Amino acid sequence: MESITGxxxxxxxDKVSQLGMESYRANxxxxxxxxxxxTDFELMTDLPxxxxxHLREIFSVCSLKLIKSVExxxxxxxxxxxxxxxxIExxxxxxxxHLTLCVSSQIGCAVGCKFCATALDGLKRNLKTEEIVDQFLQVQLTLKEHIRNVVFMGMGEPLANYDNVRKAVEIMISPWGFDLxxxxxxxxxxxxLKPLCKMRRDPLLKEINLAVSINAPFQELREEIMPLSEKNDLEELMKILREFPLPKYRRITLEYVLIKDLNxxxxxxxxxxxxxxxxxxxFKVxxxxxxxxxxxxxxxxSLDRIMEFQRILWSKGISTFVRFSKGVEVFGACGQLRHNRNMLKSHFHESYSQMANGVSIDNCCSSLYKSNPGSSF
Ligand code: SF4
Incomplete structure (x- = not known):
């Protein structure tokens, strides 16, 4: 049975026309x-x-089964x-x-970041459009408050699943969709590099926020930490990012996972x-x-080392924020998820994965520096 959220x-x-219904029925x-x-066609009472x-025979609305949640x-x-x-998680x-949803785009990941346990399992497959959309839909169904932000920082490399991620973004931001x-x-x-070049010419994707994991300022170290970067020249990456078309007042986020004695x-x-x-x-970091x-x-x-790193970047005029993320309590972390014996073998992209007990994103940013209020980071 096909999932209609794809x-x-x-x-x-087009599809409903082929089924002999008026095309406006899609709206x-x-x-x-x-x-x-x-999510039940039977309750869509303005349809004959x-x-x-007929719709019930052909389509399902949800493509994923919610197994459990941990709060x-x-x-x-x-x-x-x-x-x-x-x-998937x-x-x-x-x-x-506000609420932010961190969605997965692949089952596993092929990038192979050394600090990330998702890499240990390799890539199983890309998620389909409906499986990405359904994460949002089903979580929203459990809540009274609207989810305002979405970050593609869950399992997987979203640009390696370009077409499905693109379509999911279209559904998320369209007035007929979630209208985010x-x-x-x-x-x-x-x-x-290649999908980034495609993205900068893409009228839809170039409009959303872009965050790029850098993790090392040198090619050699970056290759060590992020093996896929062997094919990805750091200088070339920075060149693409410098030329990336940005909407007014928008910046690209460079993510840098700080690892003791490594970077x-x-x-x-x-x-x-x-x-x-x-x-x-x-850029902001x-x-x-x-x-x-x-x-x-x-x-x-150590905290001193982290603060020193930040001070150096600030001294060069670079907006830099320390992001202690949330979620350790529910094993929402990179590595934690894969090794969370009770849940599953998977985990999340580093940004929401490097999570610190007891320090909230907001507290951290506002207590140190004035955070960008329009940003989800
Ligand atoms: S950090 Fe992100 S890109 Fe790197 S292996 Fe993990 S999921 Fe993939």
Whole structure:
């Protein structure tokens, strides 16, 4: 049975026409699903009864099965099962005044970041459009408050699943879909060059927020930490990012996971500042203190070391934020998820994965510096 949430409005209009229904019925169906959060065709009462029966035979609304959720004060982790029995996770982050959903785009990941346990399992497959959309839909169904922000920072490299992620973004930001602001959708990538070039010419994706994992200011070290970067020249990546078309007042986030004695020295901070060079208005840096995992040989730097790194970047005029993320309590962390014996073997992209107990994103940012209020980071 096909999942209807894999269709854009245009595609669904064509599809229902082929089924012998008026094309405007597609608008009605999607209004029921995305605006009224109704997932049973039988309850779509402005459709003729024979249409409802027909739709029920052909389509399902939800493509994932919600297996369980684990709630903590700052986050909720949802465990879903796909139709082919893979498990994926989605994390709802409760920020001070809004909700952010961290969605997965792949089952596993092929990038192979050394500090990330998702890499240990390799890539199983891309998620389909409906499986990405359904993470949002099903989590929203459990809540009274609207989810305002979406970040593609869950399992997987979203740009390696370009077409499905693109279509899911279209459904998220379209007035006939979830109608989220483009400014509130963020795609986080390890920096795949070819898809990034495609993205900068893409009228839809170039409008959303872009975050890129840098993790090292030198090619050699970056290759060591992020093996896929062997094919991805750091200088070339920075060139693409410098030329990336940005909407007014928008900046690209450079993510940097700080790992003790690997990439956390003052000289690394200076080298990172040099890499950014004169483009200080184009980039901001998120420093993400590594969250230790018993299965991986890395440690988090001391707070003094983290602050020193930040001070160096600030001294060069680079907006830099330390992001202690939320979610450790529910094992919403990179590495934690994979090794969370009770849930599943998977985990999340580093940004929401390097999570620190008891320190909230908002508290951290506002107590240190004035955070960008329009940003989800
Ligand atoms: S950090 Fe992100 S890109 Fe790197 S292996 Fe993990 S999921 Fe993939």
């Amino acid at each position: 269709y854009t409005l245009r595609e669904l209009r 009605q169906i999607l209004r029921w699903i995305y605006k009224k959060k109704v 009864r024979n249409y409802r029966l 903590a004060p700052s986050a909720v982790k949802y465990l879903f099962k796909t139709k082919d029995d893979h498990l 989605t994390v709802l982050i409760k920020e001070r005044d 602001s483009k400014r509130r959708v963020t795609l986080s990538t390890s920096g795949l 956390d020295s003052p000289s690394m901070a200076k080298a990172l500042a040099d890499l950014i060079g004169k483009s200080v208005k184009r 998120n420093l993400i203190p590594y969250n230790p995992d018993p299965f991986l040989p890395y440690e988090r730097p």
